[in-house]
Amino acid sequence: MITKAKGTNDIFGLEGKKIRYVERVFENIMHKYNAEYIKTPIFESSELFHRGVGETTDIVSKETYDFKDRGNRSITLRPEGTAGIVRSFIENKMYVDNNLSKLWYFGPMFRYERPQAGRYREFYQAGIEIIGSNSPMADVEAISIMVDFFKQLGLKGIKVNINSLGDFESRSIYLDALKKHFKSDINNMCLDCQTRYEKNPLRILDCKVDHNRDIMKNAPKLIDYLNEFSKQHFDEVIINLNELNIDYVINEKLVRGLDYYTHTVFEIEASIKGFGSQNVLGGGGRYDNLIQNLSGPDTPAVGFALGIERLILALDYEKCEFNIKEGIDAYIFGIGNLGINKSLFIAKKLRDNNYSCEIDMFNKNIKANFKQADKYKAAYVIIIGEDEIKNDYLTIKNNRTKDEYHIESSQIIAFFKDTKKEIQND
Numbered sequence: 316m317i318t319k320a321k322g323t324n325d326i327f328g329l330e331g332k333k334i335r336y337v338e339r340v341f342e343n344i345m346h347k348y349n350a351e352y353i354k355t356p357i358f359e360s361s362e363l364f365h366r367g368v369g370e371t372t373d374i375v376s377k378e379t380y381d382f383k384d385r386g387n388r389s390i391t392l393r394p395e396g397t398a399g400i401v402r403s404f405i406e407n408k409m410y411v412d413n414n415l416s417k418l419w420y421f422g423p424m425f426r427y428e429r430p431q432a433g434r435y436r437e438f439y440q441a442g443i444e445i446i447g448s449n450s451p452m453a454d455v456e457a458i459s460i461m462v463d464f465f466k467q468l469g470l471k472g473i474k475v476n477i478n479s480l481g482d483f484e485s486r487s488i489y490l491d492a493l494k495k496h497f498k499s500d501i502n503n504m505c506l507d508c509q510t511r512y513e514k515n516p517l518r519i520l521d522c523k524v525d526h527n528r529d530i531m532k533n534a535p536k537l538i539d540y541l542n543e544f545s546k547q548h549f550d551e552v553i554i555n556l557n558e559l560n561i562d563y564v565i566n567e568k569l570v571r572g573l574d575y576y577t578h579t580v581f582e583i584e585a586s587i588k589g590f591g592s593q594n595v596l597g598g599g600g601r602y603d604n605l606i607q608n609l610s611g612p613d614t615p616a617v618g619f620a621l622g623i624e625r626l627i628l629a630l631d632y633e634k635c636e637f638n639i640k641e642g643i644d645a646y647i648f649g650i651g652n653l654g655i656n657k658s659l660f661i662a663k664k665l666r667d668n669n670y671s672c673e674i675d676m677f678n679k680n681i682k683a684n685f686k687q688a689d690k691y692k693a694a695y696v697i698i699i700g701e702d703e704i705k706n707d708y709l710t711i712k713n714n715r716t717k718d719e720y721h722i723e724s725s726q727i728i729a730f731f732k733d734t735k736k737e738i739q740n741d
């Protein structure tokens with residue numbers, strides 16, 4: 316037997332319904348915020364992620380799925396959505412017609428990580444990129460969309476962490492201070508931190524190995540190094556979050572794992588007791604330099620992405636209800652060739668009128684057909700036997716109350732319209 320690749324999931328049955336439900340809720344929220352759907356390719360040229368996400372990030376240096384295609388091009392399965400969307404924004408010159416593009420997406424991403432509950436090699440993200448505005452209002456909107464989404468799903472145990480990485484100038488001054496701070500002790504720190512010290516010192520603050528050491532705890536804080544412009548931007552984000560009554564925590568250690576961020580960064584975590592270690596449900600931030608770095612016009616942007624599998628784990632953990640429609644409107648079976656043929660015709664009529672139904676394709680006996688109807692959670696069972704054919708009527712059984720009706724075949728849709736009302740008034 317050939318089995319699925321490590322860290323991937325087959326999504327079907329109830330899990331499939333849950334993911335579709337979450338996507339529907341996300342799409343509704345996106346509509347409210349005037350965002351448009353975008354789907355970019357699942358693979359892109361490797362250079363996009365090297366330049367976009369950053370060579371020194373864990374994602375690009377350790378986790379990408381890279382391969383050469385048959386034309387010897389370097390290709391990478393997308394580890395995240397932002398770089399591809401920015402590429403598309405530039406390539407399609409979206410900036411020509413609109414000064415603000417709000418683009419939402421939902422799809423699989425790929426990272427070669429050590430799989431565990433909530434961490435996979437193929438996983439789904441839902442996200443939005445708000446491109447074109449440098450206003451703190453856009454940062455606040457991104458955060459409030461995330462919060463709205465969780466609220467809509469009924470998830471209560473969440474915590475929003477925010478921080479500011481400042482602009483390029485603030486960050487450069489801070490990085491010097493950070494390097495000075497770690498210089499004397501860097502050789503006693505983990506090998507990853509030693510590399511980060513040279514290539515990307517900010518990421519030292521994210522270290523899971525050394526995080527309890529005093530030198531970490533006493534590290535200078537980026538927030539103390541923000542210049543006037545960066546400070547004002549962050550202050551306005553805070554003021555507006557307060558205005559909207561969005562709860563948040565300023566987490567001075569939050570630096571995020573991708574290189575493109577400037578100013579506001581945020582993460583939303585599940586703060587549910589006993590929930591596993593993969594508790595960061597989503598994250599994002601402002602990335603004012605990325606579009607220019609990828610050879611586009613100087614355009615500010617902010618966005619976020621959520622991990623759908625983790626979100627569903629959290630919803631399950633909190634026993635949130637998924638609004639999933641189960642069952643079908645009717646199960647139809649015919650007896651004899653004429654009955655079977657007519658069941659196809661009745662099914663088509665129902666489906667043409669937006670009712671869901673299934674027909675017996677196995678010529679089962681009556682008992683087996685009723686069992687099947689139960690399995691499909693059919694509201695009604697329609698029986699087309701010899702007498703029904705001869706006198707052009709249908710026998711319909713309410714599968715819950717077991718009430719039985721006999722109606723002319725031509726009245727099938729009228730019957731469903733009436734009884735549907737009945738069911739809703741039940």
Ligand code: HAM
Pocket residue numbers: 394395396397426428433434435436437438439440442443444572573595596597598599600601602617618619620621622623624625
């Ligand atoms: P990220 O923090 O790398 O950000 O990923 C966002 C979310 O995807 C994470 O918070 C997590 O829930 C989920 N996730 C990441 N890796 C895995 C995995 N291996 N298995 C399951 N879930 C995972 C980004 O990807 C940025 N593009 C977000 C962004 C959009 N920033 C600005 N715009």
